[in-house]
Amino acid sequence: MKHITDFIIENRVQLGEQYFSLTLRHPGQLPPIAAGQFVEVEVRHCREVLLRRPISIHDVDAERNILTLLIQIVGKGTRQLSELKVGEELNLVYPLGHGFGVEGKRPLLVGGGAGIAPLFHLAKCYQAKGVVPTILLGGRTKELIPVREAFGQYGKVCYATEDGSLGEKGLVTQHTAFVGDYDQICTCGPTPMMKAVGRYALEKGIPCEVSLENMMACGIGACLCCVCDTDEGHKCVCKEGPVFDVRRLTKWLEATK
Ligand SMILES: Cc1cc2nc3c(=O)[nH]c(=O)nc-3n(C[C@H](O)[C@H](O)[C@H](O)COP(=O)(O)OP(=O)(O)OC[C@H]3O[C@@H](n4cnc5c(N)ncnc54)[C@H](O)[C@@H]3O)c2cc1C
Numbered sequence: 001m002k003h004i005t006d007f008i009i010e011n012r013v014q015l016g017e018q019y020f021s022l023t024l025r026h027p028g029q030l031p032p033i034a035a036g037q038f039v040e041v042e043v044r045h046c047r048e049v050l051l052r053r054p055i056s057i058h059d060v061d062a063e064r065n066i067l068t069l070l071i072q073i074v075g076k077g078t079r080q081l082s083e084l085k086v087g088e089e090l091n092l093v094y095p096l097g098h099g100f101g102v103e104g105k106r107p108l109l110v111g112g113g114a115g116i117a118p119l120f121h122l123a124k125c126y127q128a129k130g131v132v133p134t135i136l137l138g139g140r141t142k143e144l145i146p147v148r149e150a151f152g153q154y155g156k157v158c159y160a161t162e163d164g165s166l167g168e169k170g171l172v173t174q175h176t177a178f179v180g181d182y183d184q185i186c187t188c189g190p191t192p193m194m195k196a197v198g199r200y201a202l203e204k205g206i207p208c209e210v211s212l213e214n215m216m217a218c219g220i221g222a223c224l225c226c227v228c229d230t231d232e233g234h235k236c237v238c239k240e241g242p243v244f245d246v247r248r249l250t251k252w253l254e255a256t257k
């Protein structure tokens with residue numbers, strides 16, 4: 001069931017130049033939220049941004065009825081959101097989409113850029129099941145891997161940076177931890193990264209889920225602007241995803257874009 005709620009901004013943290021986090025308090029009780037589900041955020045007071053913006057649920061504190069979002073400033077909507085202040089309201093439609101399965105016993109979570117956001121809640125869900133995931137986070141430089149220390153509570157964290165400023169130098173798929181005895185891979189981040197991870201998983205026969213970040217408008221399967229050409233036909237990423245089993249995405253993996 002979807003909800004529309006005004007949350008209260010309890011905290012706002014700037015994380016380097018590009019990222020910030022918003023801690024949001026629900027006025028009542030949060031419904032159950034799966035790792036990989038997302039919210040559609042209303043951007044108020046900005047005439048140029050009419051549509052809500054899709055943002056993954058980064059963290060959930062069910063006892064305190066708190067959600068956290070991790071947001072990269074890329075355009076008008078996210079810049080407007082970055083100017084919100086503690087105590088203001090933020091209207092969300094949530095929880096949207098289908099999340100990750102949380103099924104592996106030896107999972108590898110691979111994130112890049114803003115795609116690391118949903119992996120935090122996912123790592124916590126694994127920990128709640130007594131499973132310690134390997135978490136491989138990548139970015140061009142260490143400043144572009146926000147909240148990296150926090151992941152350490154929930155798994156074994158490894159880093160890959162293109163400039164070598166943190167962890168191993170290179171792409172996540174070149175990291176020594178990328179190849180291991182994993183029984184599940186979950187990934188979210190830039191499309192070329194997810195395709196490389198997905199192709200590897202398919203080739204090795206490792207179950208793999210990717211979280212697609214297609215452009216969205218309605219977020220509920222009504223406008224068809226987010227469709228992905230899956231092996232089972234065109235699917236709305238907002239409703240049937242954003243998390244898909246990579247075995248359903250061989251057309252997407254083969255497409256050059
Ligand atoms: C399911 C889902 C979950 C997401 N989770 C997060 C998250 O947790 N944190 C986060 O920072 N971002 C997340 N995104 C991406 C986020 O929605 C976009 O960055 C945001 O909508 C851009 O809005 P804007 O008004 O700032 O930028 P715009 O002015 O609309 O666009 C600025 C630039 O960003 C590009 N852009 C816009 N939307 C997307 C998109 N969906 N994917 C890639 N490029 C885009 C545009 O092409 C343009 O180049 C998610 C997207 C989806 C679909």
Ligand code: FES
Pocket residue numbers: 215216217218219220221222223224225226227236237238239
């Ligand atoms: S965003 Fe409208 S159908 Fe997916």
